[in-house]
Amino acid sequence: DSGVTQTPKHLITATGQRVTLRCSPRSGDLSVYWYQQSLDQGLQFLIQYYNGEERAKGNILERFSAQQFPDLHSELNLSSLELGDSALYFCASSPREGGYTEAFFGQGTRLTVV
Amino acid sequence: GENVEQHPSTLSVQEGDSAVIKCTYSDSASNYFPWYKQELGKGPQLIIDIRSNVGEKKDQRIAVTLNKTAKHFSLHITETQPEDSAVYFCAASISDYKLSFGAGTTVTVRA
Numbered sequence: 649d650s651g652v653t654q655t656p657k658h659l660i661t662a663t664g665q666r667v668t669l670r671c672s673p674r675s676g677d678l679s680v681y682w683y684q685q686s687l688d689q690g691l692q693f694l695i696q697y698y699n700g701e702e703r704a705k706g707n708i709l710e711r712f713s714a715q716q717f718p719d720l721h722s723e724l725n726l727s728s729l730e731l732g733d734s735a736l737y738f739c740a741s742s743p744r745e746g747g748y749t750e751a752f753f754g755q756g757t758r759l760t761v762v
Numbered sequence: 763g764e765n766v767e768q769h770p771s772t773l774s775v776q777e778g779d780s781a782v783i784k785c786t787y788s789d790s791a792s793n794y795f796p797w798y799k800q801e802l803g804k805g806p807q808l809i810i811d812i813r814s815n816v817g818e819k820k821d822q823r824i825a826v827t828l829n830k831t832a833k834h835f836s837l838h839i840t841e842t843q844p845e846d847s848a849v850y851f852c853a854a855s856i857s858d859y860k861l862s863f864g865a866g867t868t869v870t871v872r873a
Contacts, residue, residue: 650805650807652805681861683861690851690863690864690865690866691806691851691861691863691866692863693860693861693862696860704860706860738805738806740805750796750808750811751796751808751861752808753798753805753806753807754805755803755804755805756804756805
């Protein structure tokens with residue numbers, strides 16, 4: 649158990665809908681990262697938050713947004729969902745903002761868009 | 763941005779033999795190279811990492827080597843066991859921890 653909690657574990661929704669994925673980082677970790685894992689794209693970095701502020705952006709679509717709350721949990725919002733958004737979404741956390749710091753991954757949320 | 767290539771995509775080894783996975787990266791500024799193991803239904807788990815000021819690092823049956831000049835790094839697993847069967851990912855980062863992952867290697871250890 650990495651200490652990173654993601655909910656829900658599975659989510660099935662229809663195209664055009666909006667969903668929210670939740671992540672609770674390890675106790676004491678200030679950085680939260682979101683990754684998307686799909687069969688054709690592999691593991692892709694989406695976005696990083698550090699202590700409530702956005703720090704780095706990767707290949708995140710405009711239909712997607714995230715935030716980190718004062719209690720350090722994070723939410724990833726996916727809207728106007730398309731079939732191609734079906735993937736595993738992982739959250740990871742680390743103690744510092746970046747640099748040589750082990751990131752601990754949650755077990756992921758499997759999103760299926762039908 | 764950083765591009766990480768990983769080979770082979772699948773690897774089948776006899777229990778007790780060694781497994782080697784190789785990765786190359788494109789951005790010479792990358793300075794942190796972790797390896798993750800992902801078992802079915804779980805998130806990636808860090809198994810070993812290396813920083814650019816080190817050429818080799820070992821942890822029991824696992825070792826990683828880094829050649830900064832050639833921009834490639836490798837994972838070596840010795841005396842493989844059935845529990846080593848998993849998908850292994852290499853990654854590279856330029857300190858800001860925006861990890862760029864390789865495509866993964868599915869390792870199967872045959873008993």
